[in-house]
Amino acid sequence: MQIEFRELDGKSNAYYGLLGGWVALVLIGLFSAFQMEHYGHIITGMNNQVVWGMPHVFAVFMIVAASGALNVASIATVFGKKFYKPLAPLSALLAIALLAGGLTVLMLDLGRSDRVIVAMTHYNFKSVFAWNVFLYTGFFGFAALYIWTMMDRNVNRFNKPAGFGAFIWRLMLTTGTGSIFGFLVARQAYDSALLAPMFIVMSFSYGLAVYLLVLMLAYRWSKRLIGDVVITRLKNLLGVFVAAVMYFVLVYHLTNLYFTKQHDFERFILLDGGIYTLLFWGGQIVLGSVLPLILLYAPATRKSVSATFAACLLVVLGGLAQMYVTIIGGQAFPLQLFPGMVETSSFYDGVIHPYTPSLVEILLGLGGVGVVGAIVVFAVKLFRFLPESLDNSVIDAHHNVH
């Protein structure tokens, strides 16, 4: 039995309401960006100590999740698992949408967004950021090509090389994203090669969680059938990724705890950093990792679709918390000009830098989420991204998984 893909009808009020909602979010985000452009970053919570704020939390999360969302497709094409094949087109679509959302936020947060074109015409090839400009563009290209080879029978024979290219590229992309921080020798929170692989594992986890959320909602709202075979397979994989992220977080902090010079920083994140400590333990570890693992694997909840849905949602929230702790916590802790000495100055040397996100920057971040939603909702109506049914009977007949 062949699995049929079909676009959504997308004629109901609910569909237009949903699309309208995402578009409204995009407009709110654009309005916020305009405010920031007009009044300057003074209306954000960012300052000369915490230079990257809430927009970066959203943007980096989405960019990391983008490459992770492509994994489902990679498993089908690169690793030849037929089971994942019907799930692949949505995976590639989501990858494009998430990257577009993240980049929108990143570009609109620039001090001179009007000059974004300069980033395309002037390159400093030693800059990880400049590499990323190529990595982002290439990722769009590969993902689009990949979708084309999935959807057009004439070019289907190129599906494997396109998928392979996209897979390699996504690993490079996330290495690039992690290295934005990893290559910063100046700050104690970063300056580590571990960040590149850690970001890759984080992308597996965030990307799959977002993918599952979108898949479940799409099938629920379009009244199409999705069986527990598909969901169980994906949620078990998600559990592995969540655990893997925890492993990397553990190694990162253990390494720091071993080095005396890093003790102050670790104390800040793990013990007395206020919001950062709370977000680390409460957000990233408990809500974002431990609780999802329980929901995904505990006998009482492991068969519940709602529990899986909740687990995915928690992984996303935990991921945002992790980004907040990594990006903002890493800057809130002061630079040390003279290690071991006490420093004071009018420029806030030696003190923890306070940061409170303002509404405009949160709305800009949400605008990026709107971009993701709008692209996905529009695209599933325009093209055949979603199989008509992912019910157990269809999956079983197609793959003999049982």
Next chain:
Amino acid sequence: MSDIDNYRRRFMTGVVGVAATVSLPAGLLFWQTAEGKSNDDTGLASAKTRWGMLIDTTKCATGCDACVRGCDKENGLSGNTSPTSPQWIRKVQVSNPSTGNGFSLPMMCQHCEEPPCVDVCPTGASFKRVDGIVLVDRHICIGCRYCMMACPYKARSFIHHPETDQLAEVPRGQGCVESCTFCVQRIDEGKTTTACQDACNAEGHQAIYFGDLKDPNSEISKQLAQYSSQEVLPNLDLHTGVRYQGI
């Protein structure tokens, strides 16, 4: 081919057509911005010179901020010290918690030979002139603040709001990053002192030497040859243009 496919094909053709129509004039409009100003335009700088600074912390008085005020005046900074205010130079009070010993020093862009800000800048807006001065090309700075993340000395500031009353020779603008320029506007006029140095001398402290590190007869070179001095964060091996005595 079904109607839907036909429709879809027409739709996609339409989308591409509209995109092309919109992007062509937009592209032409952006051309000027995109071209910007080339950062290899280093004007009067010469590679035979490397400008550097030596600060004798034993002469730098705790509580004195004459250098900061001198810099603010020279470069048109407000002198505000809110978390969003630019501060090109600041006085840092350093003390050893186990011995109680301490010193005071001015901290600013260290004009590294291997500047991390230049490494990370995506557009090349952060650049080092051939005479060793690290600057931001305001024509191509996009305001990403990656240089501020990368600078180990926290020497850079971002302009958070529209700037008015700028000085003609020190143009500044919202949305760009800036930092100490070694008073490049003076140097390019042939002067050989910085505003902070003049202010320090006027207070009678004489804690700041400025000059050409490549000229063995310059006062700074003689001082460096005679007395021991050190970079801040020497472990980073950035070969800073600013060195300190007594730290």
